[in-house]
Amino acid sequence: MSPTPPSSVRRVACIGAGVIGGGWVAHFLARGYDVTAWDPAPDAEDKLRRLVTAAWPALEQLGLAEGASADRLTLAPSLAEAVADAEFVQESAPEQLELKRDLLAQLDAAAPPGVVIASSTSGYPMTDMQITAATPGRLVVGHPFNPPYLIPLVEVVGGERTDRAAVEWAAEFYGVAGKSVITMDRELPGFIANRLQEALWREALHMVANGEATVEDIDASITEGPGLRWAFMGPILTFALAGGEGGMAHMLDHFGPSLKSPWTRLEAPELDRALRDAMVDGCERAADGRTYAQLVAERDQGVIDVLRATGRLDGPAR
Amino acid sequence: MSPTPPSSVRRVACIGAGVIGGGWVAHFLARGYDVTAWDPAPDAEDKLRRLVTAAWPALEQLGLAEGASADRLTLAPSLAEAVADAEFVQESAPEQLELKRDLLAQLDAAAPPGVVIASSTSGYPMTDMQITAATPGRLVVGHPFNPPYLIPLVEVVGGERTDRAAVEWAAEFYGVAGKSVITMDRELPGFIANRLQEALWREALHMVANGEATVEDIDASITEGPGLRWAFMGPILTFALAGGEGGMAHMLDHFGPSLKSPWTRLEAPELDRALRDAMVDGCERAADGRTYAQLVAERDQGVIDVLRATGRLDGPAR
Numbered sequence A, B: 001m002s003p004t005p006p007s008s009v010r011r012v013a014c015i016g017a018g019v020i021g022g023g024w025v026a027h028f029l030a031r032g033y034d035v036t037a038w039d040p041a042p043d044a045e046d047k048l049r050r051l052v053t054a055a056w057p058a059l060e061q062l063g064l065a066e067g068a069s070a071d072r073l074t075l076a077p078s079l080a081e082a083v084a085d086a087e088f089v090q091e092s093a094p095e096q097l098e099l100k101r102d103l104l105a106q107l108d109a110a111a112p113p114g115v116v117i118a119s120s121t122s123g124y125p126m127t128d129m130q131i132t133a134a135t136p137g138r139l140v141v142g143h144p145f146n147p148p149y150l151i152p153l154v155e156v157v158g159g160e161r162t163d164r165a166a167v168e169w170a171a172e173f174y175g176v177a178g179k180s181v182i183t184m185d186r187e188l189p190g191f192i193a194n195r196l197q198e199a200l201w202r203e204a205l206h207m208v209a210n211g212e213a214t215v216e217d218i219d220a221s222i223t224e225g226p227g228l229r230w231a232f233m234g235p236i237l238t239f240a241l242a243g244g245e246g247g248m249a250h251m252l253d254h255f256g257p258s259l260k261s262p263w264t265r266l267e268a269p270e271l272d273r274a275l276r277d278a279m280v281d282g283c284e285r286a287a288d289g290r291t292y293a294q295l296v297a298e299r300d301q302g303v304i305d306v307l308r309a310t311g312r313l314d315g316p317a318r
Helices: A019-030 A044-062 A079-083 A097-110 A164-176 A193-209 A215-223 A226-230 A235-241 A244-255 A273-287 A292-309 B019-030 B044-062 B079-083 B097-110 B164-176 B193-209 B215-223 B226-230 B235-241 B244-255 B273-287 B292-309
Strands: A011-015 A034-038 A073-075 A088-091 A117-119 A139-144 A153-158 A180-183 B011-015 B034-038 B073-075 B088-091 B117-119 B139-143 B153-158 B180-183
Touching: A011 A019, A011 A079, A019 A034, A019 A044, A019 A088, A019 A139, A034 A079, A044 A073, A044 B292, A079 A097, A088 A097, A097 A117, A139 A164, A153 A164, A153 B215, A164 A180, A180 B215, A193 A215, A193 B193, A193 B215, A193 B226, A193 B235, A193 B273, A215 A226, A215 B153, A215 B180, A215 B193, A215 B235, A215 B273, A226 A235, A226 A292, A226 B193, A226 B226, A235 A244, A235 A273, A235 A292, A235 B193, A235 B215, A244 A273, A244 A292, A273 B193, A273 B215, A292 B044, A292 B292, B011 B019, B011 B079, B019 B034, B019 B044, B019 B088, B034 B079, B044 B073, B079 B097, B088 B097, B097 B117, B139 B164, B153 B164, B164 B180, B193 B215, B215 B226, B226 B235, B226 B292, B235 B244, B235 B273, B235 B292, B244 B273, B244 B292
Parallel strands: A011 A034, A011 A088, A034 A073, A088 A117, A117 A139, A153 A180, B011 B034, B011 B088, B034 B073, B088 B117, B117 B139, B153 B180
Antiparallel strands: A139 A153, B139 B153
16 A cells, blocks of 8 residues: 555645644644645635644643654645655545545545545545545545544544555554544444534534523533543443443443433434343443442542543532 | 522432432532431442442542531431431432332422422423422422532423422522532423433444444544543534634534534434524623634643543553
């Protein structure tokens, strides 16, 4: 696949320098890469350098890689020049299928042979974006979260015509570049995290549309509630802990019926034996030998640390 | 309404001493209240004291109220004795409508006149639970999150026959007791936070049921992604920041079409002008005068603080 091993990459090209593309630029610069960016907008360079300057203090706190410098950013006059000597390409153009399709085909035509090209698309399947590219095998999705220089997660998945080796190369490269990678073995609209947050987001929109809750109520209901746990323990394992020593099995047997209640407009799946067992087994794997008491202690310390870190241990709760 | 002003309450009764009821006991003890608990289970007292003992180190870190002591917990031999001199009653029985209906009627019959009785129900409308009570006006929902001694959020809402004064008293009392209160002016199945997390939870169940993602992928997709932001900035305001300086208006105009995409099985509402404006106005209120640059700086610092607090600033991202 790529002529360069993931750990040897030094030059990264970022195509599109908006909030996401610019965030990628800041991340790669902080990790010590030479970054060449290209964006057709007339004011792109000013905006991009402002974004990097604004992000740099945060990146210094995170810890810069040796030799990392905002001076290692170059703005290229053309797409072709931006990717001419790139060892990895990250595309972060506006979320429009036709535009991304054409852009990826152009990048594929201009980038050195074998160099992996990743799209930041937040939802399009690569299968739909790679159809006009000459060598679609190297095109993958590398979906980040905002801001890419702070949120570790990247979801990596290929399309029907993507080489498995390109997916594996991208997953390894992102890991080397300090990201937390989830590799999907199948395409799914919205991938994983966006399907989850989009479900929450759509329920929130329904509530506002119906006058059931305000924007402030909705945001506070997360930051003062579940959000405090989700920063370090996922929704499934935290739900299992609510089952006490009985864990997920108790929760599903106990709250199974309420799955049919009209909480949210999203219909629940049939909680059959297979799903129940998949959830229970998954939680056992996630617990990885930790006892209920140990998990509770970890969760409690985590919430306390998060409350302290977010300035909520002084004075009464908000 | 209640004979005792919220700030003068000293004696709290907790009915039901499982994970949630026991968590309430730990919270009220840490806040310096005398707590009387009752639970019909034979091993209830042992379990409850184990829970309080396990939670106490966390509560010490949070900061105990003056005079707070686990020794101020009393187990009552009967429901009537548990609430005989209570100034506030928190019911946390198993989530079964008939059971809660009968229990609330018994509590209403046994508690001193006017004392507010709150149910920890995670989803039943009070209107459906208060029908057999003699004086339903004092019955409210006070829905906590697990563990109640750590997660600030409590959702307060009354039923059709609840006195407005009881809702206001409960909201004020929870605030005095150190909780973060959202008062709802209408009943809604699942209230607010559970409608949101239930939408996410149901999407997760569908994904596991269809073999689209594992329990570990789903939990990691939140803890390594959106969950890091949601600990201190809600999903709506964080979504607005992804719109750059254009904010929520830009996001809705930009991603509005993708609302129709099959991301999650939850259908989106019609993004009409009224909903668009409600979201934009709500974000403006939430920003409360802070500029985009200020909000980005707050978000970035928050994520960094959360990453550090959860031990993820050392070594490569997980």
